[in-house]
Amino acid sequence: MTETIIRTVRPHATGSTGDSYDNIEPWFEKLSALAADDRHRREVRDTIIELCLPLAEHIARRFTGRGEAFDDLHQIARLGLVQAVDRFDITRGSSFLAFAVPTIMGEIRRHFRDRTWSVRVPRRAKEVQQLLGPATEVLSQRLGRIPNARELAAELDIELSEVTRALIARNAYKTDTLDAVGDPDDNTGLPVMDRLGAEEPCYRLLEDSMAVRPLLAALPEVDRQVLVWRFFENRTQSYIGERLGVSQMQVSRLLVRILSGLRERAVGEPALRRAA
Template identity: 40%
Template structure:
């Protein structure tokens, strides 16, 4: 016997499939019919032996009949972006957990019991995958609290709240509020190909041409790579003087005492060594053999 997808009286159970009716299109069933049949399927599911064909049929049909509940809950996250199919799939995991743990004897509507499971899986999905930059869980939760506090204070003050007002409202130090606001910037990221605001002439350039600049540390790295072989060519005493002067930041007097030579001698050796290194740094590298 086939169950109608909407309206009409519920069918009389048959003897096949563990005594449950045949449902050809459970995902197209009206929510009211799904609620009525879910009670019947749950009553029978607890009597069937797990792993049997009848048990799998009852469990799978319950999942498909209640898919509309998952889609209904998923619609509230439509504005947050992301693929709705992924959100629905995550919600189905919560639905399956609710079906496996639901106890008919509690006399609670299955929808009341299942929605928190579905919501929990969706929130966990956004918490773990929704951030463009990974931040600690504490800051993720603080971002949600700050968003709620901003909305409440904006409605009360008719303007955006200050950091001090947010801190007072939440009972937190201002430093922690600032940390939460900074971490919230990592929730979403824009592509470097995103056009910037138009300039006076109406031209729009991608962010890659505007954001950032030359990093002076890159030039330092190149200098260090050039300097390393020149240091290896120095005599041991000259290399030791360079290490003591620039590595340990010792004075010339301290270096003289360390090497048992005069400060004047240290000065002459240091100047000669630096001149040698400077000449090597400015000359063209020798061609590779």
């Protein structure tokens, strides 16, 4: 989701040039050159915040439909933007956008986290989940990109499986009944169920890929190729068997072994193996 926002966000503030916030760094250079007691420092800081306000609105809209009013999310996103502006270090060489997006998203997620959890989540998963936001901010600044699950685990000095559980736990936020009437501002007056569009699983693909990417990278080359053929190229087991010189039944068992191993390493629990 974070990388999607970075790719799609468009500035609307006066003075923006181009289709990204890459031109915002010169403002931070100007800000860092001013002394703390310089009367112009606040003016430059306020200008940066004003230029980036559309970013906060864009991210806030990404979190609508989860039981919280847009105005509340918008205010929280603006707070996250201010924090990002005050924490950003231009000397590290990374872009402000790569730092600001996870910072703002982390503030919104912290708002959801501090409210009620709609599904029972283990205490340890909640504790780790609270650490992910700050760790993501630090690594984003250091790496100049969004960190993956393995890098987060190394930064926090915890097991990869704990990071994976915490990422999954993020889905257990406050829920609303599908019979609830929508926001009066949308002029529909219809229950949520009647306003639902097509399912968009791609919104959580980034978090899923963060958890799975290092596990796939650790697989033997043949196992990775089998997964590519089966799930990315939609090849049949018979086709894969022909390429490997084995039977379709052997391919089926191979897939069970690979997927079971991935599950065990992802969640730290033995997968249920099907009988051959």
